[in-house]
Amino acid sequence: MKPSNEVRRLHPMTLLQRMVVSLPALGFILLPVFTSGDSTAWFNLVLAGVYAMFIIPWIALYYIRFRYWITPTELVIHSGVITRRKRNIPIERIQNIEIEQSPLPRLLGTAKVAVYTAGSAKAEGVLEYVGVHDAQEIRESLRQMQRMMQEEGSGQSDLQDEAFHVSEATSEPIFQMSTRRVFTAGAFHFSLLYLAAFFSLLQYIEPDPTVFFSWLLRGPLDPWRASIESSPWLAGILGVLTAAFLGWTSGIFISVNRFHQFRLDLIGNKLHRKHGLLTLAEGTIPLKRVQSLIIRTNPLMQRFDWFRLELQTLGIDLKESGFQVAVPFAHRHEIDAVLELIGGMSIPDQFESVSRITIRRFALRMSIAAAIILLPFHIWVADMTWGLALLPLILALSIARYRNMGFALTETGFVVRKGIFRKHMWLIPTEKMQAFSMDGNYFQRRLGVQNVYFDTAGASPMQPAELVDIPIGRAREIVNDLYTAFSADQLASKS
């Protein structure tokens, strides 16, 4: 597609696609009609009729109203059924173009194109759906025009990204996952979340569990049923085992679906990522937009030397809340290799630890919290002396927390490591820091310790890379050193 003012529409299959996608909702509305069949269900029939009356014209109108075209400077999208929206996205502001193909579009030969700019974490422009070839053409022509603009504009002709699908065949990926690796990743990705979602769905449909159960365990399995029904212990153990098994298999399934044939390429100064089994996803992460790097693991994964590398970015996929998985599951040396290739930061060999006062402070805080919860019960309800047995546990947790907390000042940035069960390590480049802050409450000041925090764009408020209980003098030195480096970097970038 050349940058002509030729107005384009979505792929006609979008009509079919949207119809199919709206079917489950219809199914839900009609469900009482199918299951009960009694006279009270007529209301749902009416509802379904109304729904169909609105949704079909809406789909058609949406298709008719949706137009897009590429001018030499902008991507223009006109859309909207009731509220009309005309959106102009300047091509030079486009940061990332993602092409996604979920199962149905793959069957129909269509794809979704999402265009991201720096302004927001949400996609600024979404084309749902265009033909696969169109999608690639759109991306290619947008990229090409960006390149041309860059060359004309600032005279800097760093040929930063060769067309991806051209060089894909020739370049060696900097990381890729074999099927075996994907399965291993899934095995470590035990999750009951999907199970919970499944059961809440079941609750809506309300099948009779006893009927289903005796149907499942009919014939040769019947003795099992008898013994399960007679022994609550066996039933309990089997229940837990089933949940564990389902949690485990769903983890594997999710991992395979998401990371099948994962590959990460480094072309110019952009990372290209491609992965997925049912839903194919392709995306680009410009390295200069990476705000910090996060390496995650847990004690079990760490035992087998497995880590995950995420990149904290701005203005990219909301689903991953600004955290792009660059390496889903890899050994330490592989992570190191990727870090070296993308440049900037590496995992330091040695970490400095925070003040040991932190053990005492954390233990005290936990004990007070436990006492606040347990004391009222102890006084008014029942004897809670067993609560004292929590004390060693609290102490052990506090020591583990202290051992896992560390930091390192490197030439290019600051590294924070913490977490007992969910271990995080943040690699924060000095040049990406947004604000420098130190704080300490009354007790911390009495004990001569302080917290330091270096804010970055897109950092998670739930998991801040804050470092607590550093001796005051050391905290001041760290802030000083980093700020000096930051200022020097500023001077360097100016000249």
Add this chain to the structure above:
Amino acid sequence: MRDGVVVITRDTYMENTSNKSILPNTEAGVASFSELNKLAPEIVTVWRIKTGIWMGIFMLAVLVVDILNFFDSDKLAPFGVLPAIALIVGFSISWWIPSLRYAYWRYALQPTELVLVHGIFNRVHTVVPLRRLQHLDVSQDLFEREYELGKLIIHTAGTRSSDVSLPGLAMSEAERLRDEMKTYITDEAL
């Protein structure tokens, strides 16, 4: 257990935090705590009024409960005692806390950064590099307008410090700071 840790009292802390090395400015030599700027003193009155309103609402709630329980036989205290306590506590909180807040608030606009030091219980020390500014707001609420005060809100791209606010500036000072700082807003890509 306590190696390398010096117990520091409030006064030495103030002195230490104010010493030049903690204000990580290598170029301009500003820096002892006393050299940083104080807020406009009128802000104490504004804060007192605002806290006083909340405390007044609290006192009224206690009073209503007390009136509703007027005929209760086993009351916690005779009628009028609880509202009186609420009144005294509320008054002292809204009298003392604002003046303490004021005493610990300091700011300074330096050549390359804005430095803010504040907090009574939790003392926070923030350094916002001017090249990180995204945009600036000056706001003024009803009470601040009465005293011609303004609040400067500094937005960066960071998440926790995405909006750092500097209250209690004379309106003219707030506008002066804003005008001076806005020249630093660059469209440097993130």
